[in-house]
Each structure stands twice: as structure tokens, then as C-alpha cells.
Amino acid sequence: MHWSLGRQSSWVQLAGHQGNFQVSKGGEVLKLHSEVEAKCLDSLMRDPLRAFVPQYHGLVTRGEHCYIRLEDLLSGLRKPVIMDCKMGVRTYQEEELIKSRTKATLRSDMYQKMVKIDPSAPSAEEHAQNGVTKWRYLQWRDTTSSTSTLGFRIEGIMTEDGSVQRDFRNIQTLAQVTEALLYFTGGQLDTLRAYHSRLLALNDTLKNSPFFRTHEVIGSSLLFVHDHSRASVWMIDFGKTTPLPDGRELRHNVPWVEGSREDGYLIGLSSLITSLSQAVSVVSWQQQDGCGEEKTVK
Numbered sequence: 001m002h003w004s005l006g007r008q009s010s011w012v013q014l015a016g017h018q019g020n021f022q023v024s025k026g027g028e029v030l031k032l033h034s035e036v037e038a039k040c041l042d043s044l045m046r047d048p049l050r051a052f053v054p055q056y057h058g059l060v061t062r063g064e065h066c067y068i069r070l071e072d073l074l075s076g077l078r079k080p081v082i083m084d085c086k087m088g089v090r091t092y093q094e095e096e097l098i099k100s101r102t103k104a105t106l107r108s109d110m111y112q113k114m115v116k117i118d119p120s121a122p123s124a125e126e127h128a129q130n131g132v133t134k135w136r137y138l139q140w141r142d143t144t145s146s147t148s149t150l151g152f153r154i155e156g157i158m159t160e161d162g163s164v165q166r167d168f169r170n171i172q173t174l175a176q177v178t179e180a181l182l183y184f185t186g187g188q189l190d191t192l193r194a195y196h197s198r199l200l201a202l203n204d205t206l207k208n209s210p211f212f213r214t215h216e217v218i219g220s221s222l223l224f225v226h227d228h229s230r231a232s233v234w235m236i237d238f239g240k241t242t243p244l245p246d247g248r249e250l251r252h253n254v255p256w257v258e259g260s261r262e263d264g265y266l267i268g269l270s271s272l273i274t275s276l277s278q279a280v281s282v283v284s285w286q287q288q289d290g291c292g293e294e295k296t297v298k
């Protein structure tokens with residue numbers, strides 16, 4: 001990904017497909033066009049959630065490709081620290097599951113990624129085929145990370161020195177998430193509190209959002225961004241966010257069963273809010289103790 005080079009440039013892609021982004025100027029990033037995402041952004045600009053989404057400036061063509069013009073969320077930040085959390089209890093659409101049963105395409109690249117992490121993960125049949133379906137891979141990633149249980153997972157963190165870590169896929173418990181949040185924020189109380197209040201505000205806004213009520217939100221991330229003086233959280237990536245048919249609505253806070261299209265987005269948000277509260281408590285205790293012993297997070 002090419003980062004916006006308008007000014008202080010922090011060129012980074014924490015998650016997602018390589019090559020999806022293009023250089024832009026003036027505090028914008030260009031993301032390869034997807035009709036699904038463009039439609040969502042269009043609606044979101046007219047929804048209460050607008051305050052939590054990068055500003056969308058329409059489409060632009062560069063060379064042979066069409067791009068979505070988005071506000072660069074790192075613009076103006078000095079030495080930004082970033083975290084990408086993929087939200088929801090599953091990262092695959094129901095149609096992916098149906099495809100895997102009917103016309104299963106085997107993905108050798110996904111099989112290779114799986115074997116690299118855990119050679120014993122594929123079944124004997126999958127080993128023999130040298131491939132897994134996309135659904136199988138995504139579902140395996142969901143169940144071996146905190147996605148299925150906590151409703152989100154940390155995809156990556158970039159620290160102040162610009163180093164990127166993506167090794168959070170084994171995190172399973174809230175206590176481990178809290179440790180990761182303490183690491184991500186350097187234990188800065190102001191930053192933790194700012195994130196906490198932003199997520200509470202997001203929670204309120206989601207409940208009043210016609211867009212959220214009427215869309216299944218899959219594979220979307222919350223992007224946490226801070227520097228020494230500011231901290232904020234943004235909703236990004238609507239490439240797999242789709243409207244529900246026939247005036248149906250989702251609750252977003254119940255487990256998924258096939259056909260329900262529930263995404264568990266609010267389960268993830270609630271886990272994150274709880275974990276941030278725990279991190280705030282840990283740092284407060286440490287400060288009261290004169291920065292003494294570390295407390296165990298439960």
C-alpha cells in the first residue's frame with residue numbers, strides 16, 4: 001500500500017490486501033473501488049455514524065483503476081501508533097459457507113497459510129487435496145483467535161518507532177487483550193481513557209444508526225490511532241458489509257446461527273470496552289501504588 005504523502009508521511013498498512021491503496025495528496029488515501037464499499041460509504045455519510053467513519057469524497061480514476069477517496073486518518077499525527085481490530089464473531093459471509101458446500105473451490109494458498117501456522121490443523125483429506133475452502137480457512141482463523149469468543153481480534157499494531165506486529169492471532173482471553181492494550185498504549189492513562197470514551201460514544205451511536213440496524217457488518221475493522229496528544233477510533237473497511245433484504249434488521253449482540261446473518265459486532269465492541277476498563281484500572285492501581293507491583297488482570 002502506498003501511503004498518503006501529502007505531509008508528515010506514515011506509510012503503513014496494518015491489515016488487508018496489498019496493493020489496494022494508492023498515493024494521494026491533501027490528507028486523502030485512495031482505496032481500490034468496490035461497489036459494495038462505495039455504497040456503504042455513501043449511506044454512512046448520511047447516517048449518525050458519519051462521525052466515526054473517514055470522510056468519503058467520492059470516486060476518482062487513476063490510470064486504469066477506479067478508487068474510493070477517503071480521509072487519511074493519520075493525517076497530522078506525529079509518530080502515530082495504530083491498531084487494527086477486525087470486528088464481529090465471524091469474518092466470512094454466509095454465502096461463503098454455502099459455496100463451500102455446493103461448488104467448493106479449493107485454495108492452496110490458504111492451505112499453505114494454515115500449515116505454516118499449524119501443520120496439524122488441516123484434516124487428512126485437506127492434506128491430501130493440498131487445499132482448503134475459503135470458508136474453512138476463515139472459520140479456522142476465527143476459532144483460533146478471539147473472533148469467535150470475544151467478537152473481535154487484533155489484526156496488527158504499529159508502535160511509535162514504526163515497527164509492525166501482527167502476531168496476535170493466538171489471543172483467546174480478555175486478560176490477554178488487556179495486556180495487548182497496555183502494550184499498545186504504553187500504559188498511558190489519558191490515551192486509554194480517550195479510547196474508552198470514544199468507544200462508549202460509538203456504542204451509543206450504533207444503537208441509533210439506521211445504517212447499522214439494516215446492515216450485516218462482516219470483516220470491518222476499528223482503527224485505533226493515537227500520538228502523544230490525541231487518540232481516536234474509526235470504523236473502516238466495508239467491503240463485506242451488505243444491506244439486509246425485505247426490511248430485516250439485526251441485533252448485532254447475539255451469537256450467529258446459520259441464516260440469521262447476525263454478525264456479533266456489538267459483542268466485540270462490548271469486549272473491547274470491558275478490556276479498556278480493565279486496562280484503565282490496572283494503570284490506576286499501579287499509579288496509586290507509586291508505580292510499584294504489577295497487578296494480574298482477571
Ligand SMILES: Nc1ncnc2c1ncn2[C@@H]1O[C@H](COP(=O)(O)OP(=O)(O)OP(=O)(O)O)[C@@H](O)[C@H]1O
Binds near residue numbers: 071
Ligand atoms: N482512511 C484510512 N486512513 C488511514 N489508514 C487507513 C485508512 N483506511 C485503511 N487504512 C489502513 O489500511 C489498512 C487496511 O485497510 P482496509 O481494511 O480498508 O483494507 P482491505 O484491503 O479492504 O482489508 P481486508 O483485506 O481485511 O478486507 C488498515 O489496517 C489501516 O492500516
Ligand SMILES: O=P(O)(O)O[C@@H]1[C@H](O)[C@H](O)[C@@H](OP(=O)(O)O)[C@H](OP(=O)(O)O)[C@H]1O
Binds near residue numbers: 091138141
Ligand atoms: O488475514 P489472512 O489470514 O491472510 O486472510 C485473509 C483475510 O481473511 C482477508 O480478510 C480475506 O479477504 P476478504 O476479507 O476480502 O474475504 C482474504 O481472502 P482472499 O485471499 O480471498 O482475498 C484472506 O486471505
